[in-house]
Amino acid sequence: MSTPEVRGIPGLGASVLASALLMGAAGYAALYLAPTERSMGDIQRIFYFHMPSAIIAFIAFFITFIANILYLVNRSPKSDWLGVSSAEVGVAFTTVVLVTGPIWGKPVWGVWWVWDARLTTTFILWVLYICYLLLRGLLDDPERKAIVSAVYGVFAFLDVPLVYMANRWFRTQHPAPVLLGGQNSGLAPQMKWVLLFCFIALTGVMLILLRVRYRLEELRHEVAEMKIIADSGDR
Amino acid sequence: MSINGRSMTLSRASFAILAKELRAEFRSFELLISTLVFVLIVVFLFSFAFDPTIGESRRFGPGLLWIAILFAASLMLQPSFSRERTNDTLGALRLAPIDPFAILAGKLLANFCFLLLVELVLLPAFSVLYDVPLAPVAAQVMVVMLLGSLGIATVGTIFSAIASQARMRELLLPLLMLPALAPILIASTEATAGLLSDPPELQLNWIVFLLAFDVIFLTATWLFGGYLLEE
Numbered sequence: 001m002s003t004p005e006v007r008g009i010p011g012l013g014a015s016v017l018a019s020a021l022l023m024g025a026a027g028y029a030a031l032y033l034a035p036t037e038r039s040m041g042d043i044q045r046i047f048y049f050h051m052p053s054a055i056i057a058f059i060a061f062f063i064t065f066i067a068n069i070l071y072l073v074n075r076s077p078k079s080d081w082l083g084v085s086s087a088e089v090g091v092a093f094t095t096v097v098l099v100t101g102p103i104w105g106k107p108v109w110g111v112w113w114v115w116d117a118r119l120t121t122t123f124i125l126w127v128l129y130i131c132y133l134l135l136r137g138l139l140d141d142p143e144r145k146a147i148v149s150a151v152y153g154v155f156a157f158l159d160v161p162l163v164y165m166a167n168r169w170f171r172t173q174h175p176a177p178v179l180l181g182g183q184n185s186g187l188a189p190q191m192k193w194v195l196l197f198c199f200i201a202l203t204g205v206m207l208i209l210l211r212v213r214y215r216l217e218e219l220r221h222e223v224a225e226m227k228i229i230a231d232s233g234d235r
Numbered sequence: 236m237s238i239n240g241r242s243m244t245l246s247r248a249s250f251a252i253l254a255k256e257l258r259a260e261f262r263s264f265e266l267l268i269s270t271l272v273f274v275l276i277v278v279f280l281f282s283f284a285f286d287p288t289i290g291e292s293r294r295f296g297p298g299l300l301w302i303a304i305l306f307a308a309s310l311m312l313q314p315s316f317s318r319e320r321t322n323d324t325l326g327a328l329r330l331a332p333i334d335p336f337a338i339l340a341g342k343l344l345a346n347f348c349f350l351l352l353v354e355l356v357l358l359p360a361f362s363v364l365y366d367v368p369l370a371p372v373a374a375q376v377m378v379v380m381l382l383g384s385l386g387i388a389t390v391g392t393i394f395s396a397i398a399s400q401a402r403m404r405e406l407l408l409p410l411l412m413l414p415a416l417a418p419i420l421i422a423s424t425e426a427t428a429g430l431l432s433d434p435p436e437l438q439l440n441w442i443v444f445l446l447a448f449d450v451i452f453l454t455a456t457w458l459f460g461g462y463l464l465e466e
Contacts, residue, residue: 072462127414135411138401151459152411155393158455159415164449166418169440180287212345 009215019204026201034194043107050100052199053093054122056206060090061129061157068153071090071146080146081217083153084136086127087211094126095204117163117167124163128156142224245340247335252341257348266311272352278361282382292365297427300361301420308350309409312391316399325464334342335461339392343456346395347388354380355381371428375437380431382445383423388453390415396463420449 030048037044067083070076101119103113115121132153139145187195243251260266281299285291292299317324328338347430359374362369369376391412398408 072459112266124414131411131414135397135401135407138403138407144400147462147465148400150394151463152397154459155390155452155455156415158451159418162444162451164420166421166444169444170421172453 009211015048015204019201019208021208022201022204026198029194031196035188037191040108043104045193046100046104048194048198049102049202049232051195052096052202053096053100056201056202057090057093057097057125060086060093060162060206061125064090064129064132064153065157068150068157072154076228077142077146077221080150081214081221083150084133085210085213087132088213089206091129091133091196092205092209094122094129095161098126115167117164121164123162125160128159132156134184142221158209179219189234216232241392243333243337245334245337247343248337249340252328252338253344256342256345260345260349266269267349267352270307270311270349271356271465273304273310274347274353274357274424275360277303277306278364280362287365289366293367293431295430296361296365296367299365299422300357300427301383302425303357303361304350304354304384305413305416305420306409306415307353308387308391309412310354311349312346312388312395312412313408315346315392315395315399317395317404320399326466329464329466335464336457338464339396339456339460341390342412346392349384350388352382353401354384367401367431369431375430376427378442379426379445380421380436382442383426384448386419386445387416387449389456390419390451393452393456393460393463396460400463419445422448423434435438 010209026048030045034045034048036042052139064083067079071079071083101122105114106112124223136145138148146209172212278299285295287295316325319328325338329335348368358380361367378393390424391408392414393412395408398404398411401407420439422444426438426445429436429438429441
C-alpha cells in the first residue's frame, strides 16, 4: 500500500510570515506611533490589542454559533469541524482579553477586576465555551459529539445577550463604551488608525489559527476513517 | 402509542410522559426527599458561614435562597435522563410514535413540578430560619418562583439530556448549568429583593426579563431539543 500523501495547507508558510510581519508592525505602531493617552499614560497602549481581541473572540463565537446551526440542519462534518475550531480560537482570544484587561485595569481603576456588565459577560462567555470544549472531550462517538455539542453551542450563544442584559440592569455604574458612546467618548484620529491596523493584524492571526485548527480536525477525521478501513482489513 | 390509527397529539403525549415521571417519583420520593434534605443543609451551612444579623439576612437572603435553589436543581435534574439509562427506557420512549419534543416537554414539566414542590417547603423554612418576611408578599413571591423555576427547569432539562450522553455526567451537569443560569440568578434575586424592600415592590422589568428568558429557551428547546434524542 502506498503511503497517503500528506497535504499541507497551501500558502500557509507565506501567510504565517506575512502575519508575523504584520503583528510586529502592529506592536511597533501601538508602542511608538500611537500618541500617549493624556490621563492613563502608556498603559493605555494595551488597548490596541485588548479591544480587537475582544471583537475577534466574539466573531469567532458567532462563527461557532452559525456552524452549530448549520450542522443541525445539514449534518455535514465540515460544519462540526468549523464549530469546534472557531470555538477554540475564540477561547484563546477571550483569554487574551481576560489577561490584558486586569493589567490595564489595575493602574487605571485601582483594582484588577470590577463586576461590570461587559467584564462579567466576557467571563461567562469564556466559561461557557470552555464547557463546550470540555463537553466535546467527554463525548466519544463522533456523530453524538457533533449533535450534542451543536445543541449546547446554540443554547450557550443564546445565553450571552441575556447575561449582558441582566448585568447591565443589575450594575448601573458601568462606564460608557469608548467607541460607540456619547459625545465625550471617542479616539484621536491617529489612535483610530493604529487600532484599525492592530485589528487587521490580529484578524490575520485568527484566520491562520482557524485554518490550521480546521485542518487538524480534518486530519483527525481522515485518521479515524483509515483506522476503520485498517480494522476491517485485519479480519 | 397509536389510538384509532392516529398518533397522539403533542399535548397528550407530553402529559403522558409527565404522568409517568410523577408516578415514578411518587412511588419512592427518592429525588424529592434527597433534594429537600440537600437544600436545607445548604441553608444551614450559610448561617454557619456568614452568621448574619437580621439586617444582613434581609440583605443577603434573596441571594442565598436562589443560590440554594440553583445548587439543588443542578443535583435534582441529574437523574432526569440518566436514570433512563439503567434499562435503556429512553430507547423505548423514542420508539413511541410521538414527537421527540413531547418527551422533553413532559420531563421539563415534571422537573418544574419537582422544583416547585421543593420550593414550597424551602420558602417557609427559609423565612423562619432567617427571619425574612415572605408571608405578606406570598403571591408575588410565587410569581417570581414560577418564572425563575421554569427557566431553571427548561435549561436544566436540556442540559441534563446533554450531560447524560457524556462521560463524567454527574460532574458535567452543574458545570454546564450554573454559568448558563447566571441571568436567572440575577433576575430572580433582584425581583425577590424588591419584594423584601420597604415598601415591597414587584419590579416589573425583572419579571419581564424572566419571562423573556423562559420564552427564549422554551423556543430553543422546541426548535433544537429534539435533535438530542435522535439515535
